[in-house]
Amino acid sequence: MKSQARRFRLTVVNQVLFVLGLVLLIGLAGLVNLNERNFDNFAQEEQQFSYLNYERQLGEFVEETMDYLRVSARSHLAQVDFNHQADDRKLINYWRNLYIYSHLPILGAEFFEESQEVDQHRHRFGYSKISERAKKVLLQNTEEQSWVVDCNPHCIVYFTVTVERLNRPSLQAFYGLDAGRFLNAFPLDLDSHHIAISPDENGNYHAVYASEAIKGNVEKILELVKDYDLNQNLHHIDYSGRNFEFRVSDVGMQSSPVYLIKISDITKRLAKIESIRQKNSWYSVLIISLSLFASLIILRTLLRRVSRTIRLLPLLAHSNFERFRQRMALQNRRWFHDESDDIGRALKRLSHQLENYESDLKGRALELEWTANYDALTELPNRNFVAHTLQKRLITNEHGALLLVDIDNFKYVNDISGHDVGDELLIKLAEQIKKIVASDHLVARLSSDEFLIFGPDLSIRHAQVLGQRINVMANQLRVAGSGIIHNPTVSVGIAVAPEHGERxxxxxxxxxxxxxxxxxRGKNCVVTYQQDLRGEDFKQQHYWLEKAKTAIGEQQLELFYQPILNNNSQMVQHYEVLLRVRDSSGGLQSAYPLILAAEQHGLIEAIDRYVVQCALTQLESNMAHGxxxxxxxxxxxxxxxxxxLISSIVHEIKMRKVDASYIIFEITESAALSDLELAQKHIQALKELGCQLALDDFGVGYSSFHSLSRLSFDFIKIDGSFVRDIEHNPNHQVFVRALVDIAKQLGYQTIAEFVETQNIQQATIDLGVDFSQGYHIGKPAPASQYWQIDRTAEVLLLSKDQESSYE
Known part of the structure; x- marks a missing residue:
């Protein structure tokens, strides 16, 4: 798509600043909230402290008054005897001095002894009578309450003092003080005033005392306090744009409460607190701003260096290691170091490691390239190099001749003298070929025993001369082996481009x-390509080679089974697995030409592995059905x-968990006797599983009876060339009889092939052969024809009419 949604890009600096700002903002909110709580707590504590201080000051003021009255009473009344008229003069003088010279606004006093009845005569001075309610309250709570205010009809503060006298009853003194003058004497702040209010019978408040400064606002104050519960000791009231604090103390009696209210203007104090709050908030904002700014400076410097480092990383991707280190060195010149310098040093080390790694990779790449294109033994170009090079040169219509040098019977050199001698032969031959050919010729080793020479602009005649020289040179080459001097010969093929092909x-x-x-032609010769070499035989060979390559993948192979009769029990005890292949028309035919092509071109192992797997699958099915x-x-x-392949077969049998005693492997004499030691090893591995072994086509190969005694076979299959005319050929009868006798002595059982008539069958029985196989016994057929019904004999009768097709 041409247009795609662009993703929002947020740099690391902005991300860090955003997160840091968010954290600081949360911190600021928490700090402001904490400060607000602290301020509130402080204000509450300050209010509580102010209230307690006010209560303490009021208590101290009252206590000072009580102390004055107490000292005065004790000093003047301790010796007074109420029963002597002479002492009355002392009381009058005491009252006169107290009333005239005392700083207290005393209105009256009353004295009596505790032994006197309340209603008896007492000594009173000043106003006519002290409030009985106040007197009663004070007498009942002498220890808890020593003063009280009574505002009926006038507000008077009453104090009581008890004077202890020696050998006489205690004296009780009551004093009445003018409440207004008394409260005026109480020291207050400049912004504080007193007002005393009392409720009437209807519950309406009226002022019984007010400081001089607020007398003009009494009505307003009474209007404000009527909505508040005066039993609570603290109230905040806003009035006319100012803030007031009302501190309430109940100084009256329960039956006649009197509320003493201290009114304080706290407007300035609240303004000061608010100013402190604002300053604290601005201070917090300033701290956050400075933190963000400092973080921005530090992070931008750090991350700018990181960003420059990131922009330098592509230099490493383009292998500019030295330039990367130089650029990194320039940006590391600073007075101080931080984590970005650690990153820089780590990247420098990484650049050295990458440079060394790249150097190693280049070296290994060159090694791999050389290995892929050259032969390690002769150091000549290999098939891959030749194919790539010649394809390019032939595309440009370059002319020249190709010579393919094939060492005759090279396998025997390796088998007889070992691979070291074979390698020595290859090296010497390669050196001699390079000496013979021109310097512009391409010499390559295609396979284990083949060399290719390409001479640019080389004619057929000159190529034939070069081929003859190579042939002669090879005949003169000598290589010492294991007790033998190897004298190799070579076969040389010549083809010219473009006459014999352009590809x-x-x-x-x-x-x-x-x-x-x-x-x-017998090898050891030079052959130049001619068109008549591409005859019908070549086409057939090519057809079967291609068929061998594709038969398994295209599922063109099928297994047939031929019964083998036990001549003693006259029962079929096992079947030989035979391979069939579908031709171009879809029909099945013998796989013999396919097997030949597969053996010649190294494809036979894959086919044998496929046959074994299919046979094991059929065996599993047979055993499952009884x-x-x-x-x-x-x-x-x-x-x-x-x-x-043998290891693969062993693994396959173990994995399938089939009974290996129902498997027989047939091998030819040439396979068993060409490498006797290896044959013994593989036979032992198969027999350890329980498999049985049969030596196939005995009599047409080496036919070494001595070797038979060294190999542990279970069956010997007599080649059909000795069986098909056994009833007319006495020599074959002698051979078969001798083989049967030897096999019995060695513990082997014998199987006769090509039993095609009843007479041949009878002859094999007479000669003592244990098993018979051939069209007379049964023709090869698919598995479905033998094991879909119980009676095999009926299938054998049905197969009599099929055409002969035997491998």
Missing amino acids: YEDLMTALDLCIQEAKN HLCRLAVNLSGRSFCSED
Whole structure:
């Protein structure tokens, strides 16, 4: 798509600042909230302290008054005797001095002894009578309450003092003080005033005392306090844009309450507190701003260096390691160091490591490239290099000749003297070829025993001369082996471009045909490609080679089974597994030409592995359905000599958990006797599983009876060439009889092949052969024809009319 939604890009600096700002903002909110709580707590504590201080001051003021009255009473009344008239003069003088000279606004006093009745005569001075209510309250609560205010009809503060006298009853003194003058004497702050109010019978408040400064606002105050519960000691009231604090103390009696209210103007104090709050908030905002600014300076410097480092990283991707280190060194020149310098140093170390790693990779890449294109033994170009090079040169219509040099019977050098001698032969031959050819010629090793030479602009005649020189040179080469001097010969094929082909593949096909023709001529010769080499035989070989490559993948292979009769019990006890292949028309035919092509081109192991797997699958099915019969599977000589294939077969049998005693592997004499030691090893591995072994086509190969005694076979299959005319050929009868006798002595059982008539069958029985196999016994057929019904004999009768097709 041409247009895509662009993602919002937020740099690391902005991200960090955003997160930091958010954290600081949360911190600011928490700090402001904490300060608000602290201020509220402080204000409450200050109010509480102010109230307690006010109560303390009021208590101290009252206590000072009480102390004055107490001292005065004790000093003047302790010796007074109320029963002597002479002492009355002392009381009058005391009252006169107290009233005239005291700083207290005393209105009256009353004295009596505690032994006197309340209603008896007493000594009174000043006003006519002290409030009986106040007197009663004070007498009942002398220890708890020593003063009280009574505002009926006038507000008077009453005090009581008890004077203890020696040998006489205690004296009780009551004093009445003018409440207004008394409260005026109480020291207050400049912004504080007193007012005393009392409720009337209707519950309405009226002022019984007010400070001089607020007398003009009494009505307003009474209007304000009527909505508040005066039993609470603290109230805040806003009036006319100012803030007032009302502190209430109940100084009256329960029956006649009097509320003393201290009115304080706290407008300035609240303004000061609010100012402190605002300053604290601005201070917090300033601290956050400075923190953000400092963080911005520090982070931008740090992250700018990180960003520059990130922009330098592509230099590492482009292998500019030295330039990367130089640029990193320039930005590290600072007075102080931080984590970005650690990153820089780590990246420098990384650049050195990457540089070394890249150098190693380049070296290994060159090694791999050399290994992919050159032969490690002769140091010549290999097939891959030749194919790539010649394809490019042939595309440009370059002319030249190709010579394919094939060492005759090279396998025997390795088998007889070992691979070290074979390698020495290859090295010497490669050196001699390079000496013979021109400097502009391409010399390569294609396979284990093949060399290729390409001479640009080399004619057929000159190529033939070069081929003859190489042939002669090889005949003169000598290599010492294990007790033998190897004198190799070579077959040389010649093809010319573009006369014999314009593509590399076509020229290589022509060279293969030349080598094949050289082998047909007896080897050790030079063959130049001619068109008649591409005959019908070549087409058939090519057809079966392609068929061998694709038959498994395209599911063109099918297994047939041929019964083998036990001549003693006259019962079929096992079947030989035979391979069939579908031709171009879809019909099934013998796989013999396919097997030949597969053996010649190294494809036989894959086919043998496929046959074994299919046979094991059929054996599992047979045993699951109660068909207990053995299956005999053929292994080619190359497969039987393969360590990997034998290991794979052993693993397959173990994995499937089938009864290995129902498996027979058939191998030919050439496979068993070409490498006796390896044959013994592989036979032992298979027999340890419980498998049985059969030696196939005995009599047409080495036919070494001595070797038979060294190999642990279970069956010997007599080749059909000795069986098909056994009733007319006495020599074959002698051979078969001798083989049967030897086999019995060695503990082997014998199987006769090509039993096609009743007479042959009878002859094999007469000669003592244990088993018979052939069209007379039964023709090869698919598994479905043998194991879908119980009676095998009926299938054998049905198969009599099929055409002969035997591997």
